[in-house]
Amino acid sequence: MGEVIWLTVKLAGVTTILLLILATPLAWWLARSQAWWKEIIGAVVALPIVLPPTVLGFYLLLALGPDSPLMAPFQAIGIRTLAFTFEGLVIGSIIYSLPFAVQPIRNAFQAIGERPFEVAATLRASPMDAFFSVALPLARPGFLVAAILTFAHTIGEFGVVLMIGGGIPGETEVLSIEIYQLVEALEWNKAHQLAALLLVFAFAVMLSLLLIERRTGRLRP
Amino acid sequence: MTARRALLGGLITGLALLAAPGCAPAAGTRIAVAANFTEPAQEIAARFEAATGHRAVLSFGASGQFFAQIANGAPFDVFLSADAERPIRAETAGLSVPGTRFTYATGRLALWSRTPGLVDARGAVLAQGGFDKLAIADPKTAPYGLAAVETLRRLGLFERLSPRFVTGASITQAYQFTDTGAAELGFVALSQVVRHDRGSRWIVPASHHSPIAQQAVLLKSGAGNPAARAFVAFLKGPEAKAIIRRYGYEAP
Missing domain, CATH: 3.40.190.10 (Periplasmic binding protein-like II)
Structure with missing residues (x-):
């Protein structure tokens, strides 16, 4: 049981870190760009909210499989498929949780408004400088919310992992899969224990999100 | 969610x-x-x-x-x-x-690959190798998964091949893993492959596992x-x- 929990936390942790790095420039662009087609990108980013995870998982199984053009560069170095690997799960989780990271960060960037950047410009700050010393600190609550949501969403991920995981212990067998298997195997007692753990975790996440929201609400002028 | x-x-x-x-x-x-x-x-x-x-x-x-x-x-x-x-x-x-x-x-169990010629008529490919992943249904919950494990034990190949298992939650998923080629070989239900003649197959003798x-x-x-x-x-x-x-x- 310890192995399963550790693997789940590791998957959620790695996904959260990589996704924050990926989502930040994307959210920045979505918040600041004037391009007419930016909402098309915004809609694509939001797709995983709507698509059933098993559908997403099935496409990922095809995309990470041996027939996929995306896999051609990997096959050159001897990797036939990324399905059934931890790396494959990380890729799946990043796509699956993308909107949960991008949206809060984008909102936080938009809430800053034009004024602080105009002030930074008059103080001769370069755009890069303004981004790191003005935008990032002001958007901190957004990053916190994004990190918590991504982490929690990945912990609770089921359909995608079910489709591309293959249930390999220590590699792809995560908590939600374990619970599903226990229910299927009629071992309801063990399933109850793990589900209770997940329930407590989910409650803690929701509570902390609400507390963050209240605090940042109070801090705002 | x-x-x-x-x-x-x-x-x-x-x-x-x-x-x-x-x-x-x-x-x-x-x-x-x-x-x-x-x-x-x-x-x-x-x-x-x-x-x-x-x-x-x-x-x-x-x-x-x-x-x-x-x-x-x-x-x-x-x-x-x-x-x-x-x-x-x-x-x-x-x-x-x-x-x-x-x-x-x-039900009848079949060893199936979508690659023509990979599975021979007697299932000798299991002992010979030449594949990376073998899809099975979860033996704890799916009878076809249990039958696959029993078959491999009978052939004396279970210890050797179990590191190559990828486990589907159901026999449907074991078939999906094999049909997409993500796993080269899979133990599937005969009923899943009986309606077409794609790939190559070995129909596992019923005597190899419990019914x-x-x-x-x-x-x-x-x-x-x-x-x-x-x-x-x-x-x-x-x-x-x-x-x-x-x-x-x-x-x-």
Whole structure:
């Protein structure tokens, strides 16, 4: 049981870190760009909210499989498929949780408004400088919310992992899969224990999100 | 969304509510069917309706989930499981009408690859190697998975090949893993590959594993329903058996 929990936390942790790095420039662009087609990108980013995870998982199984053009560069170095690997799960989780990271960060960037950047410009700050010393600190609550949501969403991920995981212990067998298997195997007692753990975790996440929201609400002028 | 997935109990209750009384047609019967038996069940139900005038409303899903739903009051009249264990459990738990449990189909296991020529007629590829991943259904929950493990043990290959397993939650998923090529080889149900001749296959001799008996029971809620009893009788009849055999199962 310890192995399963550790693997789940590791998957959620790695996904959260990589996704924050990926989502930040994307959210920045979505918040600041004037391009007419930016909402098309915004809609694509939001797709995983709507698509059933098993559908997403099935496409990922095809995309990470041996027939996929995306896999051609990997096959050159001897990797036939990324399905059934931890790396494959990380890729799946990043796509699956993308909107949960991008949206809060984008909102936080938009809430800053034009004024602080105009002030930074008059103080001769370069755009890069303004981004790191003005935008990032002001958007901190957004990053916190994004990190918590991504982490929690990945912990609770089921359909995608079910489709591309293959249930390999220590590699792809995560908590939600374990619970599903226990229910299927009629071992309801063990399933109850793990589900209770997940329930407590989910409650803690929701509570902390609400507390963050209240605090940042109070801090705002 | 996390909470939604975690609350399996809620899902089960929700499904039970969806199937609640009120949406059933008159003189009809509700049948819970193991997903692997979907196609033959649809054909049998069509014949049944034509022959008897009763309506059969089929629900498809995983046997374990159906069992959990039935134990929590889901109003199914007949339960066609993918195994024998869950009908036996239903019987001991008093959910079914005593003496109504029977084997309606016996599954056959096949080793399949979508690559032509990879699997030889005797399954020697298992010992020779030349593949990276072998897909099986979860042996803890799926009878086909258990049969695959028994076959490998009998061949003396289990220890050698178990690191190459990728486990599908059901036999459907084991087939998907193999059909997409993500796993080169897979132990699948003969019924999944009997309708086409793609790839290469070895039909595992029935003597290599304990029988994959798919059993059915008449549930308590179907005890007083003539349509439910008629469906059970029809399922045991020659017309249903011919359909079952055509889909790659043995019919007792």
